[in-house]
Amino acid sequence: MAGRRSTDHGAVADLARRFPLKRCVLVTGTTLLYLASSAQGAPIDPSSSTAGWTPIAYQTLLPDTFDDQATGIPEADIVGSTANPAFYYRFDDAGTPLTTDGAIAFRVRIGADKPPSGFDHYLGIGLDANQDGALDLFLAVDNSGNPDRVGIFDAGPGANTSPSTTSIVTSPLFSYALSAGNFHFGPVNATIDPTATTFDLDADGSIDYFVSFVIPFADVISALSAQGISGFTDTAVMRFVVGSSTQPNALNQDLGGPTGGTSSAQTWGQLGAISNPLSAGGGFAVPEPGTASLISLGLLAFTVRIRPARVANRTAKRSAPIARLRR
Numbered sequence: 001m002a003g004r005r006s007t008d009h010g011a012v013a014d015l016a017r018r019f020p021l022k023r024c025v026l027v028t029g030t031t032l033l034y035l036a037s038s039a040q041g042a043p044i045d046p047s048s049s050t051a052g053w054t055p056i057a058y059q060t061l062l063p064d065t066f067d068d069q070a071t072g073i074p075e076a077d078i079v080g081s082t083a084n085p086a087f088y089y090r091f092d093d094a095g096t097p098l099t100t101d102g103a104i105a106f107r108v109r110i111g112a113d114k115p116p117s118g119f120d121h122y123l124g125i126g127l128d129a130n131q132d133g134a135l136d137l138f139l140a141v142d143n144s145g146n147p148d149r150v151g152i153f154d155a156g157p158g159a160n161t162s163p164s165t166t167s168i169v170t171s172p173l174f175s176y177a178l179s180a181g182n183f184h185f186g187p188v189n190a191t192i193d194p195t196a197t198t199f200d201l202d203a204d205g206s207i208d209y210f211v212s213f214v215i216p217f218a219d220v221i222s223a224l225s226a227q228g229i230s231g232f233t234d235t236a237v238m239r240f241v242v243g244s245s246t247q248p249n250a251l252n253q254d255l256g257g258p259t260g261g262t263s264s265a266q267t268w269g270q271l272g273a274i275s276n277p278l279s280a281g282g283g284f285a286v287p288e289p290g291t292a293s294l295i296s297l298g299l300l301a302f303t304v305r306i307r308p309a310r311v312a313n314r315t316a317k318r319s320a321p322i323a324r325l326r327r
Contacts, residue, residue, distance in 0.1 A: 044105045044311055046184035046212035048195045055085035056240060057276045058257050064247055068104055074111035074119050076244040076253040079201045081116060081217045082111075084109070084193075087242050087256050091217075091234065091280045099233035100221055104140065104212040104280050107190065108242055108256070112206035113161065119143050119185040123211050124153070124247045126160075126241035126268075127220075129229050131268060131277065134161045135241060138168050141183060141213045143250045150176045150183055150213045151222050162249065164265045170248045174219045175228070182214045219281060234281035239274050 014147035086109045093103040093132040096294020106125050113119070118293040126135035152174040156167030164286045176182055186192060188199045188208040199207050217234065224232045243251025243262070252262050 001084075001170070014151070028032075042092070042095075043181065044090055044103055044214050045052065046105060046107075046182065046214055047180075047186060047192065049191065050085075050088060050107070050195070051172045053088035053090045053105075054282060056087045056089055056242075056278070058272060058274075059242075059276055072204070073114060073121075074204060075114045075119065075209075075252070077111035077202065078242065078244060078254050078256045079109055079111050080256075081201060083195075083197045084201055087240075087275075087279075089240075091282060093281060095233060099281070100218055101215050102141070102234065102280075104217050104220065105212065106242075107210050107212040110203070110209050110211060110244070111202050111204065113185070114207045118210070119211055121253070122245045123243070124243055124248070124251055126155070126166070126243070126251070128238065128239045128241075128268075128274065129224050129232055131237060131239065133161050133269060133274075135166060135268075136227060136229060136268050137220070139215050139220065140248065141211060142172070143178075144245070144247045147177050150215060152215060152219055154223070154227075156249075162265055162267050162271070163255065166250065168249050168251075169307055173223045174215075176215070184212045186210060197210060197287075199306050200258055225245045235279050237277045239277050245271075259311050 030248030055098050078086050088107040090105040090107075092105075093101045096102075108123055110119075110123075116309055119141065120143050122140060122142050124138040124140040127132060129136045129139045135155050140151055140153055142151055142153075143151050149172070153172050154169040156169055158167055159165040160167075181305060186209065188196060188210055190196070190212060193199075193210060201208055219231050224230075241251070242256035244253040245251050246253060254269075255273045258264075258271050263272065264271055
């Protein structure tokens with residue numbers, strides 16, 4: 001990619017040298033790309049409004065059925081409906097044309113905050129990075145023990161294609177201490193979810209809560225590369241499974257989408273527990289320009305430069321007869 005970008009810019013620079021511009025500014029594709037994407041360079045605030053987050057869609061089921069958690073604990077119950085999504089993501093491309101930097105964030109709606117106050121479970125996002133139906137990594141909040149943390153966890157040695165064949169390696173590949181910049185646990189209200197139709201989806205008398213967390217995208221790429229999944233970028237297609245548990249070794253309390261199913265032998269797809277395919281950048285990242293687009297920009301600038309010259313030539317030709325008459 002670096003070699004291609006160098007060649008692209010060389011082509012535009014050559015045009016600029018051959019046709020110096022006196023009355024216009026040559027703007028390269030990279031500059032335009034930066035200007036277009038710089039608005040997305042602000043770090044993700046995990047406590048920000050859902051207006052800036054994208055609901056994650058499923059093929060057949062709505063995430064999620066109420067009160068279907070295996071242990072009966074509402075803090076582990078993922079809840080959602082058509083009007084009140086259970087599962088969101090957000091991507092920050094760091095305001096650069098690179099496809100391997102920035103951060104990815106997730107938000108999951110749960111049924112309540114049980115005493116004592118604070119989220120004290122494991123909430124994991126299983127990532128299928130190559131669309132083979134098997135989960136490759138888990139991006140998670142692990143508040144089930146000590147220390148509380150956000151982390152990237154490797155999938156276990158099994159097939160990882162269904163709840164019954166999936167496990168999670170408990171030692172994280174990457175670990176991040178909780179901070180206001182990477183974790184938020186707060187009640188669903190009109191501030192954080194201005195389009196919500198209710199703040200208590202399961203009507204149990206307890207306000208629902210959002211669990212939100214942020215992970216550096218470069219670390220996700222690094223963890224996948226260590227598994228032999230190379231070339232992963234923010235344009236790569238992936239799918240997600242979301243679930244909760246009492247400890248970081250399996251998703252054994254609730255799954256986003258189906259009713260129950262935490263020990264099912266059905267595949268994630270058969271169970272309806274895996275999301276539709278999407279890319280991290282989604283509709284937010286601006287694609288890198290190719291050689292053709294960069295050269296087109298150079299030719300546009302060249303056209304702007306020569307047009308005044310042609311007008312000047314035509315004016316000079318029209319003035320010549322008048323000058324001869326005066327002599």
